Amino acid sequence: MAEEVTGRNAMPVQDPKARVKNFHEVALGYTKEQALLEGARCRQCKKKPCSNGCPVGVDIPAFIALVKEGDFLGAAQKIKESNNLPAICGRVCPQEEQCEKHCILGKKHEPVAIGRLERFVADYERTAGPAAGSSGAVPTGKKVAVVGSGPSGLTVAADLTKLGYQVTVFEALHDPGGVLVYGIPEFRLPKEIVRAEIANVSKLGAEVLVDSVIGKIQSVDELLADGFEAVYVGTGAGLPNFMNIPGESLSGVYSANEFLTRTNLMKAYLFPDYDTPIKVGKRVAVIGGGNVAMDSARCALRLGAAEVCIVYRRSGQEMPARREEAEHAIEEGVHLNLLTSPVRIIGNSDGWVEALECIRFELGEPDESGRRRPVKIAGSEFTIPMDTVIMAIGNSPNPLISKTTPDLQTGRHGVLVADPATGATTKQGVYAGGDIVTGAATVISAMGAGKRAAAAIDRYLMRERSALISSTKPS
Amino acid sequence: MYRIIERQDLTPTIKLMKVVAPAIARKAQAGQFIILRLHGHAERIPLTVADYDRDGGTITIVFQIVGKSTEELATLKEGDSILNFAGPLGEPSEIDNYGTVVCIGGGVGVAPIFPITRALRQAGNRIISIIGARSADLLFYESEMRSVSDRLQVVTDDGSKGQQGLVTDALGEILKSGAQVDLVFAIGPVPMMRAVAELTKKHAIRTIVSLNPVMVDGTGMCGGCRVSVGGTSKFACVDGPDFDAHQVDFEELQMRQRTYRKEEQAANEHYHQCACGRG
Numbered sequence: 001m002a003e004e005v006t007g008r009n010a011m012p013v014q015d016p017k018a019r020v021k022n023f024h025e026v027a028l029g030y031t032k033e034q035a036l037l038e039g040a041r042c043r044q045c046k047k048k049p050c051s052n053g054c055p056v057g058v059d060i061p062a063f064i065a066l067v068k069e070g071d072f073l074g075a076a077q078k079i080k081e082s083n084n085l086p087a088i089c090g091r092v093c094p095q096e097e098q099c100e101k102h103c104i105l106g107k108k109h110e111p112v113a114i115g116r117l118e119r120f121v122a123d124y125e126r127t128a129g130p131a132a133g134s135s136g137a138v139p140t141g142k143k144v145a146v147v148g149s150g151p152s153g154l155t156v157a158a159d160l161t162k163l164g165y166q167v168t169v170f171e172a173l174h175d176p177g178g179v180l181v182y183g184i185p186e187f188r189l190p191k192e193i194v195r196a197e198i199a200n201v202s203k204l205g206a207e208v209l210v211d212s213v214i215g216k217i218q219s220v221d222e223l224l225a226d227g228f229e230a231v232y233v234g235t236g237a238g239l240p241n242f243m244n245i246p247g248e249s250l251s252g253v254y255s256a257n258e259f260l261t262r263t264n265l266m267k268a269y270l271f272p273d274y275d276t277p278i279k280v281g282k283r284v285a286v287i288g289g290g291n292v293a294m295d296s297a298r299c300a301l302r303l304g305a306a307e308v309c310i311v312y313r314r315s316g317q318e319m320p321a322r323r324e325e326a327e328h329a330i331e332e333g334v335h336l337n338l339l340t341s342p343v344r345i346i347g348n349s350d351g352w353v354e355a356l357e358c359i360r361f362e363l364g365e366p367d368e369s370g371r372r373r374p375v376k377i378a379g380s381e382f383t384i385p386m387d388t389v390i391m392a393i394g395n396s397p398n399p400l401i402s403k404t405t406p407d408l409q410t411g412r413h414g415v416l417v418a419d420p421a422t423g424a425t426t427k428q429g430v431y432a433g434g435d436i437v438t439g440a441a442t443v444i445s446a447m448g449a450g451k452r453a454a455a456a457i458d459r460y461l462m463r464e465r466s467a468l469i470s471s472t473k474p475s
Numbered sequence: 476m477y478r479i480i481e482r483q484d485l486t487p488t489i490k491l492m493k494v495v496a497p498a499i500a501r502k503a504q505a506g507q508f509i510i511l512r513l514h515g516h517a518e519r520i521p522l523t524v525a526d527y528d529r530d531g532g533t534i535t536i537v538f539q540i541v542g543k544s545t546e547e548l549a550t551l552k553e554g555d556s557i558l559n560f561a562g563p564l565g566e567p568s569e570i571d572n573y574g575t576v577v578c579i580g581g582g583v584g585v586a587p588i589f590p591i592t593r594a595l596r597q598a599g600n601r602i603i604s605i606i607g608a609r610s611a612d613l614l615f616y617e618s619e620m621r622s623v624s625d626r627l628q629v630v631t632d633d634g635s636k637g638q639q640g641l642v643t644d645a646l647g648e649i650l651k652s653g654a655q656v657d658l659v660f661a662i663g664p665v666p667m668m669r670a671v672a673e674l675t676k677k678h679a680i681r682t683i684v685s686l687n688p689v690m691v692d693g694t695g696m697c698g699g700c701r702v703s704v705g706g707t708s709k710f711a712c713v714d715g716p717d718f719d720a721h722q723v724d725f726e727e728l729q730m731r732q733r734t735y736r737k738e739e740q741a742a743n744e745h746y747h748q749c750a751c752g753r754g
C-alpha cells in the first residue's frame with residue numbers, strides 16, 4: 001500500500017454511558033479487516049526500533065508481516081517465540097512507553113497500533129487456533145518449584161515445562177493468576193483469557209496448586225529438601241501501602257488491593273449472588289495516579305458510585321497510568337483532582353468516613369526523577385464530603401518469603417536481591433523475578449524476568465546434570 | 476477439595492469439624508488459623524485451628540453460626556468437602572514458661588484457647604482456666620479444658636452451670652485473692668477481651684488477646700484486617716492474630732467489625748430466600 005495512512009485504525013469500544021453500568025470488556029478488539037488495514041501501515045523497518053523498545057524483544061515487524069499476509073496463526077506463533085501471554089500483554093502493556101514509542105510513523109503521524117494487533121492475533125489464535133497440548137519434551141527427571149502464579153511465575157512454569165522439567169506452581173490464593181485475577185478488572189482483562197492461559201500452562205504439564213502459602217505450609221528450604229532442585233520466587237509486590245494520615249482506620253477506607261480483590265477475585269459486584277460484600281457510597285475518592293488508581297476509580301463507578309474523583313499529588317502529565325486507561329476513566333466521568341493530596345480523613349460517630357481534607361500543591365523545581373517536585377501551598381486546605389476513600393499509592397513486596405528464608409538477601413523496601421540477567425538470588429538454587437525483585441512494575445517486565453530466569457535455571461540444572469553424566473561415564 | 480471426616484454439634488449453634496488437610500496439619504501450631512471457602516461463590520472466612528492431628532493429617536475447626544457462611548458451613552456433613560482450605564496462617568502464639576498463666580475462653584473462644592492452653596501447660600506453666608458461656612447448654616470443651624488445666628473455673632451468665640457471672644468476675648476474684656499471675660491469655664467476643672484487658676491493666680499483668688477483624692486473603696495482601704496496636708497499624712493476619720491486649724484499640728476494632736452489617740443481613744436473607752442453598 002503506497003498511499004499514506006496517517007492515523008491508526010481506531011479500536012471499537014463500548015459506549016462510555018453503557019459501559020459504566022457493566023463489567024464487560026471496554027475495548028472490543030479489531031476485526032479481521034481492521035487488523036489487515038492496520039498491519040498495512042507498518043513500514044517493516046530493517047532496524048526494528050519497535051522491537052528494541054519491547055522489554056522481551058518480540059520480533060514485531062516479522063509478526064506484522066504475517067498479519068499483512070493474513071496468516072494470523074503464524075503471527076501469533078511468531079510473538080510466542082518471545083512472549084507466552086500475548087492476549088494479556090496486548091491488553092495491558094503500556095505500549096505508548098515501549099514498542100509504539102519507537103515506531104517511526106509516530107514521528108510524523110500516529111505509530112502503528114502494535115498492541116491492538118498483538119491482541120487481535122492472540123484472540124484469533126485462542127478462538128480459531130489448534131488447542132494447546134502437552135509439551136512433548138523429553139523429561140529431565142528434575143523438579144522445579146515456582147512460588148506465585150502471577151505473570152512471572154507462569155512464564156517460568158511454561159518455559160521450564162517445555163524444556164522437560166516437572167514444575168509445580170504454589171499459589172497462596174484460591175485462583176491462580178496473581179494481579180491478573182485479583183487486581184486488573186474484568187472490563188480491562190476478562191478472566192476467561194487469564195484462565196485460558198493458565199489452562200495452557202497446565203496442559204503443557206505443569207501442576208498448579210492453590211491454597212499454598214509458601215513460608216507457612218512449607219518453607220523455601222523445605223521445598224529444596226523435598227526434591228525440588230530449584231525454586232523460583234515470583235510472589236509479586238502485594239503489600240499495600242497506606243499514607244499514615246489520621247482517619248485511615250475508618251470504615252469506608254480501603255487499600256486499592258482490598259477494594260479490587262473484593263471486586264475482581266471475590267466478585268463482590270455480583271453480591272449477593274457471590275457472598276463477599278463491598279461498600280461503595282455515593283462519593284468516592286481514589287488517592288494516586290497509576291493504573292491501580294484508574295482501575296479502582298472505574299470499578300467504583302461500575303459499583304454504583306455517583307461521583308468518583310482521583311486525588312493526585314502531581315500534574316496530569318506525570319500520572320503513571322497507561323494513557324488509554326486514563327482516557328477511558330475520564331470518558332466514563334472520573335474527575336481528576338490534580339496537584340492535590342489528602343491530609344486527613346474525617347469520620348462520623350459510627351466510625352464511617354464522612355469527609356476528606358486535602359491540600360493543594362504547585363510544581364516546584366525538578367526532583368531526582370526529572371519531574372517537577374510538587375510543593376504544598378500553605379493554607380490551601382479544603383474539605384470535601386466523601387463516603388469512600390481508596391488508597392492507591394503503591395504496593396511493597398510481601399515479606400513472607402524473605403522472613404522465612406534467612407539466607408535470602410533483601411534490598412530497599414524489602415525487595416529480593418537478584419541478578420537482573422539470570423534472576424539468581426543470594427541463595428543457591430533459588431531464583432526470583434517480577435515485582436518481588438523490581439517493586440511494582442509491569443506484566444511484561446515480570447514475564448521478561450521469568451524468561452531469563454527459566455533459561456538460567458535450565459543452565460544451572462543442566463550443568464549439574466552434565467557434571468553428573470561426565471563423572472559417571474567410563475573414560 | 477478438603478473432606479470432612481468428623482462432625483459434632485457441640486451446642487445448638489457451635490459445630491466441630493475435622494477436615495483432611497495433611498500439609499496444614501504437619502505445620503499448624505497453637506494460635507494459627509485457616510481460611511476456607513465453601514464453593515465457587517463463597518467468601519473466604521477465617522477460623523482458628525482448634526486442634527490438629529499431625530499423624531492423622533486433619534485440622535479441627537470449631538465455629539459458631541453467626542451468619543450466612545457459617546450457617547452454610549454447618550449444613551455440611553461427614554464425607555462432604557470444602558473447596559478451599561488454606562493455612563496455617565498468622566503467627567503462632569508465643570509459648571514459653573511464664574509461671575502461672577490464666578487462660579480465658581468466652582463463647583466460641585473456648586475452642587481457640589484450648590490448643591494454646593495445652594501448649595502452655597506442656598511448656599511447664601501452672602494453668603488456671605476460666606471458660607464462660609451464656610448458659611449451660613452453650614458450654615463446650617469443659618473436659619478438654621480440664622485435662623490441660625491445674626484449675627478450671629466455669630462461669631455462665633445465668634448461673635445454670637458453675638459460678639454465675641462473667642469471666643471477668645472470676646478473673647477479678649483470682650487477682651483479688653493475691654495469687655501470683657504472670658500472664659493472662661484471653662479469647663472471646665471483643666467486649667470480653669476488652670474487659671479483661673482493662674482489668675489486668677490495673678494489676679499490670681501482661682495480657683495477650685487473639686483478634687478477629689474482617690479478613691479477605693489472610694496473607695497480608697489487602698490490609699482489610701488492620702488493627703491499631705500501640706498507635707501503629709498492624710495487619711492481624713500476618714502480624715497477629717495475637718497482640719498485647721493493653722496496646723489494642725478495641726473501640727476501633729469493634730467499629731470496623733460492623734462495616735458490613737447491612738450486607739451481612741442481606742446475604743442472610745438472600746440465602747434463606749433461595750432455601751435450596753447451593754448444593
Ligand SMILES: Cc1cc2nc3c(=O)[nH]c(=O)nc-3n(C[C@H](O)[C@H](O)[C@H](O)COP(=O)(O)OP(=O)(O)OC[C@H]3O[C@@H](n4cnc5c(N)ncnc54)[C@H](O)[C@@H]3O)c2cc1C
Binds near residue numbers: 092094212
Ligand atoms: C490494579 C493493578 C493494575 C495494573 N495494571 C497494569 C497494566 O495495565 N499493565 C501492566 O503492565 N502492569 C499493570 N500492573 C502491574 C502488574 O500487574 C504487575 O507488575 C505484575 O502482575 C507482576 O507480576 P508478578 O508475577 O511479579 O507478581 P503478581 O502478579 O503480583 O503475582 C504474585 C503471586 O504470588 C502469590 N504469592 C505471594 N506470596 C506467596 C507465597 N508466600 N506463597 C505462594 N504464593 C504467593 C500472590 O498471591 C500472587 O498470586 C497492575 C497492577 C495492579 C495491582
Ligand SMILES: Cc1cc2nc3c(=O)[nH]c(=O)nc-3n(C[C@H](O)[C@H](O)[C@H](O)COP(=O)(O)OP(=O)(O)OC[C@H]3O[C@@H](n4cnc5c(N)ncnc54)[C@H](O)[C@@H]3O)c2cc1C
Binds near residue numbers: 519521541
Ligand atoms: C483470625 C480469626 C479467627 C477466627 N476464628 C474463629 C473460630 O475459631 N470460630 C468461629 O466461630 N469464628 C471465628 N472467627 C470469626 C469468623 O471468621 C466469622 O464468624 C465468620 O467469618 C462469619 O461469617 P458469616 O457469613 O457466618 O457471618 P456474617 O453475617 O458475614 O458476619 C458476622 C460477623 O462476623 C464477622 N465477619 C464477617 N466476615 C468475616 C470475615 N471474612 N473475616 C472475619 N470476620 C468476619 C463480622 O464481625 C461480622 O459482623 C475468626 C475470625 C478471625 C479473623
Ligand code: FES
Binds near residue numbers: 694696697699710711
Ligand atoms: S486479611 Fe488481607 S491483609 Fe490481612
